[in-house]
Amino acid sequence: MTHFHPTIKKLQTAAAASALLGAALTAHAGEVEVLHYWTSGGEAKAAASLKATLQAKGDTWKDFAVAGGGGDSAMTVLKSRVVSGNAPAAAQIKGPSIQEWGAEGVLANLDDVAKANNWDALLPKVVSDVMKYKGSYVAVPVNVHRVNWLWANPEALKKANAKMPTTWDEFFVTAEALKKAGIIPVAHGGQNWQDFTTFESVALGVGGADFYKKALVQLDPATLKSPTMLKALTTFKHVKDFTDKNAAGRDWNLATAMVIKGEAGMQFMGDWAKGEFVAAGKAPGKDFLCAAAPGSAGAFTFNIDSFAMFKLKNTANVQAQKNMAAAIMAPEFQETFSLNKGSIPVRLNVDMAKFDDCAKQSAKDFVATAKTGGLVPSIAHGMAVSSAAEGAIKDVVSQFWNTDTMTAEQAMDRLVAAAKTK
């Protein structure tokens, strides 16, 4: 048994007290390491607004940006960091993946922040359910992106004497006209998440919201292999005929830049593309057009960005993490961030006065489609199925896009098999 000399004990008590005091004094000056993949023009501006919000609270932002649209590279890096016991404070994790991380036991409980700030009342239930693991908040939602958009350059359309298409038949007429005018009809980046983004918009437009849900949310084998899926796959592959030969590997924002410059006429992409147009000083309705992807005006593929928070030991950093969670849900931040990002606020009843017509349309359709059943989760952006099934289906879609010898029938068989991936 160890006996401490009374003076040593006193010294130890004093040291402990001063350590506590130190912790209290620095409670407002923690550090939050933030893993994200917002590195393009519009995204970087949006990320900077988050950093500024955090720093205004006296905390420090430690940037952990992993470039790569759609976040596949970021998720790989995140896994290796968490496995080695060195998780960041916050990571851009979305949809069902939040549950997967929750089950690992590594996420922090944010219920006190959520309660103090009334999150349950401020968020649509479809959103708050995703942010909770076993009934407790472990993540905070940032915004709502709509994925089923078609972007276009009005000058290019004018040169080709073509119009913004609303149906698939019209789309191919416009694409042909652009081609004849010497303009690349569709700006595409041949990366599998971009192929998948285009595919889900085609599937939604060709088959409608019920088909989309059965095929790409419920993964029903009979729908994955059906005449409607055959039509969706054939239409999707036909879009490729209107992309350029340099598409392989191109980043999405470089594809958007082609539309901005008028080298290309149209792009299928979520409304983070609008962040690029806006960052380039372009105005919607004048310099660029937005419309629901052909055939999908009555539906809305949602993609909600969110940050999951990891368990931390340092109390100052835990406080900074909570500060960040609270700041993300504050109305001013919700507005500023989405104005830069191209999205709409996730918080209910935020004033849309400062937003452009594309965002206003998105906000209106978000509410309307929630009532009609047209509101569906984006499979390409991690909202609909497990990350394992998503990855397997995404691979089939890209193989089909890239392999001219693969038939749509073969692709359907592979989709059915991929959907069983656990």
Ligand code: GAL
């Ligand atoms: C999405 C993400 C968006 C945007 C886009 C391109 O998955 O939700 O915030 O960053 O990828 O990276």
